[in-house]
Amino acid sequence: MASLLRRVKSKMSIFAHRKARGMLEGEYGSVFKGRSLDFDDLRAYVPGDEVRDIDWKATARHGSPLVRRYAAVRRQTLLLVTDTGRNMAAESRDGEEKKDIAVMAMGVVGYLAQRHGDAVGLVCGDTGGSRTIPAKAGEAHLERVLREVHDGASLAGEPSRIETQLEYVAQRFPQRLLLLVVADELLPGTETERLLRRLRAQHEILWLTVRDAELAGAAATGDSYDVAAPGQRSGQQSGLLPGRLAASPAVAAAYTRARDERDAARTSLLRRLGIAEADAGSSHDVVPAVFALLERHRRGR
Structure with a gap:
């Protein structure tokens, strides 16, 4: 069985040279500096x-x-919070399974935490409930955490609902933590805001959004639509909607409008609460997205 953590380290080596990695570690180290210490x-x-x-x-x-x-407090606890419902087994914007991007993001931040001597824990689940792995240090432990997320998300699973995991954290973790929440393109409601307000009062929160596939495909971007050839992977140019729907300007416009409204509502809520957000549509985006996320948090944006 291939090591997920080894894959994370490989991506970090490719996309972050030595100087960039040092800056990334510096940004992680500054997360708690001067804040409620x-x-x-x-x-x-x-x-x-x-x-x-x-x-x-x-x-x-x-x-x-x-x-x-x-x-400065030298040891912290990083709690990874993510959805392992069937939404996270669907395709991302770049055609990867969203859970692979989630694993990469949690692996990068978890690896930075390990390098700083911090313990890493996990809360994940779906509408049916939450599972947790207590925080510990060590690469073998981080590998177990990543494997739990990777193997836990499948198309045959329960529906996704990140609020279930946020409620679990609010009830079970009174001590101050750094939370990295990884979810898909959430449309927040009143319950989401209630939970995040409660968590924000107690914890430092980082939020990373995994971008959904472009369901309307080329039509959503204004390109001509070409029916997928047999065996073509869904999500490549032709989109995931049937041909006539994807080719319809009205459908593409409605899809784009709904996506933009969802993004605006999520971004507005997180900004009001002082929670830094970044997004990634592929595993290639993760390292720069994590750097941007940590920098935004440090600047209080």
Whole structure:
């Protein structure tokens, strides 16, 4: 059985040279820095410091800007939260199974956590409930976590519902954690917002969206439609809708509008709550997406 973690490391080596990997690890290391940790002392503001770290009361007394410094906590717990319902066994925008992209994203962040000595745990599941693997350190443990996600998602499984896993985390994990939530193109509702508000008050949250396949195919992008040849993989140019539907400008426009509205609603909610988001449509996108995600989180966007 091929090692999933070895595949993750291979992708990281291909898409991130030594300098980039160092920057990626630096971004991960900064996730908790200066956020709800133990106060250490004050020092003079220097250009490049985060404005939100300025202690305005102390600044007023002192007469020049002062920023708060915090004692760095060297060990954290990363909790990977993902959907293993049948949605994640469907195709992504690039034609891969979405679960492969999810495994790659969790593998990259999990590997960074291991390099920092952090423990990694997992919560996954579907509408039927959630499964958990307690947080531990070590590459063998991370391989087990990735294998649980990879083998747990199938087209024969229960429907997807990431809110089930978010509710599980809210009820079972009171200690402060770093959460990496990996889900598909969620359309958030009132329950989603309730759960994320509750979790955001307790935890640091990163959100990575796995992009769905373009169901309308070429028609959605304005290209001419060509009926798939026998044996052609669905999701390549011709799209996943039957020929006449995919070729219909009205269907393509409705599909595109629904997708854009879903994206806008999700992005708006996450921004309001101060949760950084990135997306990936293929495993090739994962390393740059993770870098962007960590950087957005550090900047408080």
